[in-house]
Amino acid sequence: MYISVRDRPAGGRREPTGTRAPRVAGTVLLLGVVSLLTDVSSEMVSSVLPLYLTAVVGLSPIAYGFVDGIYQGVSALVRIAGGYAGDRGGRPKLIAVAGYGISALSRIALLPAAGYAAITAVITADRLGKGLRTAPRDALIAEASPPAMLGRAFGVHRALDTLGAAIGPLLAFALLAGLPGGYDSIFVVSFAFATVGVAVLVLFVPNLRTAAGTARVGLRRALREVAGRRLRRPLLAAGLLGLLTVGDGFLYLTLQDRDDFAARWFPLLYVGTNLAYLTLAVPLGRLADRVGRARVLVAGHLVLPVCYLLAALPQGGLALTVVVLLLLGVFYAASDGVLPALVSRLVPAETRGSGIAAAQTVVALARFASSVLFGLLWTLSGPRPALLLFGALLLGMVPLAAWMLRGVETREVPA
Secondary structure, eight states: OOBOSSOOOTTSOOOOOTTSOOOBOHHHHHHHHHHHHHHHHHHHHHTTHHHIIIIISOOOHHHHHHHHHHHHHTTHHHHHHHHHHHHHHSOHHHHHHHHHHHHHHHHHHTTTOOSHHHHHHHHHHHHHHHHHHHHHHHHHHHHTSOGGGHHHHHHHHHHHHHHHHHHHHHHHHHHHHHSTTOHHHHHHHHHHHHHHHHHHHHHHSOOOOOGGGGSOOOHHHHHHHHTSHHHHHHHHHHHHHHHTOOOHHHHHHHHHHHHOOOGGGTHHHHHHHHHHHHHHHHHHHHHHHHHOHHHHHHHHHHHHHHHHHHHHSSOOOHHHHHHHHHHHHHHHHHHTTHHHHHHHTSSOGGGHHHHHHHHHHHHHHHHHHHHHHHHHHHHHHOHHHHHHHHHHHHHHHHHHHHHHHTTGGGGOOOO
16 A cells, blocks of 8 residues: 555546556545544444443334434435535535534534433434535545546555544453443543544645636535436445445444343454455545446455354354354445545546535435334244345345446546
């Protein structure tokens, strides 16, 4: 992995590299550090949240499904607004700062939140912050990176992001081991990491002026690009695949229910997935640049039915649980950074944030519906039949998504 502290000029021009390998821009690295710190914070909370809400707060599977749906999908309410706001002013960093700040404040707000309504409100605020910041941040990554290495740039960012996501559950595990039931300590430490992340973003990340800064982007044009032919099939394919993607929390609760391990070990499930993601994010990003981002995106969804099948087996054990976690990490490495890399080249540079936000919105809404539906199926039939049904439907959906995405990268907008 090559890192440069200099960013290429805005507008997609590449600096001469001669025989040297392409380097990832310094802005990408700095944004990765911000995401690392923020994910330490968020994953400390999310790694204990399923168990906290079901075992401590006492939520039923349906109620938890609604909360998990909010966690997955409420960010859809502001994703396009965040992307458009970054495009409109040509300064996406300012929108990203607002989003990261809202999420940071939500961590400390978990301390006084005791009831279902209060916890739901805090989680909603956190996810709204995430929805606001994600597309402007990804637009900065795309703006700072040559088109030919977008997959690698997003892979490097996601690798740093996922390193934080692996550290967060480990810290939560250590805190729970030292202070059994000490969820408040997790919330306080989480807030501290989120605050440092915001400080790094404000003080060190360049306030790049994107292509939109030289051409005022109207709302009508942004909507026209989002609804245009180039994005229609990718958005539909991403939505259909997201509709059959089971939330991580449900999958981990299924493993915990089957293997009956102690609650203090629960955060380590997130570590296994994130380590696999961390290891594979850059290699799969580079592979996507070479063989096609749509192909890698579709292939990543093929591992999920296997993951669901293994999790649904009546007998488990450590080895089987580790395989499930690793397969889930493979899925995220092949999809999380690859989708924005794909979409960012299908819209003009001045509406890039809006295009990325549209894809993220579709996925978030689909996963919201998926979580609510899976929670209902869990209540009616139990976790294992629900997982098997989702896996079978997803296995049938992957060929359709592959057909929808065939040839989509031939429609890329020239840099």
